[in-house]
Amino acid sequence: MYETLSxxxxxxxxxxxxxxxxxxxxxxxxxFGVALEIKIQQFKDLINSPKSAILGFLSQFLILPVITxxxxxxxxxxxxxxxxxxxxxxxxxxxxNFSNFISSIAKANVALSVSLTGIATISAVILxxxxxxxxxxxAIGIYSQADAATLxxxxxxxxxxxxxxxxxxxxxxxxxxxxxxxxxxKFTSKIVRPIKQISMVVFTVVIIxxxxxNSDHLVNYLxxxxxxxxxxNAMALGSGYALGKIFKRPKSDVKTLSIETGIQNAGLALVLxxxxxxxxxxxxxxxxxxIAAWWGIWHMxxxxxxxxYWTNFTYGLSRKTSNA
Numbered sequence: 001m002y003e004t005l006s007x008x009x010x011x012x013x014x015x016x017x018x019x020x021x022x023x024x025x026x027x028x029x030x031x032f033g034v035a036l037e038i039k040i041q042q043f044k045d046l047i048n049s050p051k052s053a054i055l056g057f058l059s060q061f062l063i064l065p066v067i068t069x070x071x072x073x074x075x076x077x078x079x080x081x082x083x084x085x086x087x088x089x090x091x092x093x094x095x096x097n098f099s100n101f102i103s104s105i106a107k108a109n110v111a112l113s114v115s116l117t118g119i120a121t122i123s124a125v126i127l128x129x130x131x132x133x134x135x136x137x138x139a140i141g142i143y144s145q146a147d148a149a150t151l152x153x154x155x156x157x158x159x160x161x162x163x164x165x166x167x168x169x170x171x172x173x174x175x176x177x178x179x180x181x182x183x184x185x186k187f188t189s190k191i192v193r194p195i196k197q198i199s200m201v202v203f204t205v206v207i208i209x210x211x212x213x214n215s216d217h218l219v220n221y222l223x224x225x226x227x228x229x230x231x232x233n234a235m236a237l238g239s240g241y242a243l244g245k246i247f248k249r250p251k252s253d254v255k256t257l258s259i260e261t262g263i264q265n266a267g268l269a270l271v272l273x274x275x276x277x278x279x280x281x282x283x284x285x286x287x288x289x290x291i292a293a294w295w296g297i298w299h300m301x302x303x304x305x306x307x308x309y310w311t312n313f314t315y316g317l318s319r320k321t322s323n324a
Contacts, residue, residue: 006080011217011286019210020274026203027267028173030097031121033196035177036188037100038118046115052244052253056116059240059261061127064091067235069135073142079228081143082284085136086291087232089269092131094120094170098300099263101200106307108255116260118178121170128268129162161277169271203267207296210270214293221290229294233302237262255310263303266296 046053068091072084095117103113181188211218218225240261244254269292272278273285 008080008083008217008221008287008290011290019206019213020271022206023210023267023271024169026199026206027169027265027271029195029199030203030267031170032173032177033192033199034097034100034114034117034121035174036181036192036195037114038178038181040178040182043115043118045111046119051247052109052112052249052257053116053119055243055247055249056112056240056257056260057119057123059243059257060095060116060120061123061131063239063243064236064261065131065135067091067239068232069139071232071235072139075228076143080287081140082287083228083291084139084143086269086273086288087228088135088139089132089272089288090232090264090266090292090295091236092128092135093265093268094124094128095260096263096265096267096299097203098200098303099259102259102263102303102307103256105304106255106259106310107252108259108310109250109252110256112253112256113260116256118174120260121174124265124268125163125167125171128166132162161275162272165272165275165278166268169268170265207267207293211293211297217286217290218294222294225290225294226298229291229298230302233262233295233299236264237302237306258306259303262306263299264295266292266299270296 065088068087072079072087075084097117100110100113100117102108103110181192237258241254241258243261244257249257270289273288273292279285
């Protein structure tokens with residue numbers, strides 16, 4: 001299997017500079033829509049009752065990267081170093097904007113979800129580059145020791161450029177959205193819903209078009225990538241859920257912690273991967289890109305499935321209680 005997947009690294013995906021610009025704009029637009037729903041009062045409320053927010057933060061930026069690191073080390077004889085880096089990069093990114101929608105249909109704590117998205121986005125400007133550089137370099141070191149014959153290059157990325165890119169794509173739209181939502185509440189109430197709907201459609205279309213341009217590569221390797229991403233995503237969802245249960249948080253908070261940990265901003269990962277100022281052009285990034293691209297599709301499907309399960313489960317319990 002390793003030999004088969006090693007061919008994945010040599011693939012040059014069809015992702016033009018125009019596609020990268022479109023994805024940048026789509027993600028920024030999504031973040032702006034999320035920020036329009038965030039109120040300063042929500043952050044004040046979290047200060048007064050911070051336990052779930054702290055757990056959500058730790059789950060996203062500490063527990064998930066650690067679990068991912070251990071997972072890729074366990075798979076070092078199966079997956080390639082760049083696939084491992086793709087998984088670590090996704091785990092280093094903040095929670096995805098889609099998590100707020102999933103939280104709403106799963107009857108989770110939507111206010112906590114939106115607040116965590118804002119906190120994670122602000123923190124990602126620093127923690128995404130730091131986490132990826134830290135865990136990525138450790139992983140590459142272990143992969144190099146495991147097989148001296150494998151051509152594993154040192155992880156040489158421009159961390160400053162990654163900081164800059166994350167800030168431009170996530171930080172600026174977040175700041176603009178917060179300024180508008182908290183200074184012009186009436187105007188915000190009129191535009192927030194259409195902006196969120198349009199931004200979600202635009203983002204989905206950009207991702208689908210990018211996948212269609214590389215459908216031949218995806219079809220050839222999906223059987224391998226699918227299982228790896230499935231398990232990785234399940235571990236993310238499960239770790240957030242377990243953390244909430246261990247600390248005896250309310251059911252709605254437990255759902256939110258699971259969703260926020262399991263739905264990552266894979267679109268941001270793709271933007272970083274295809275930025276030549278961050279990753280040197282000579283790096284073979286096929287494995288990283290395929291992992292991030294499929295994560296971007298699968299976590300939305302997994303989130304919808306999980307929300308449907310929770311909703312039906314809750315509905316079934318309520319019916320049994322009412323009939324008792």
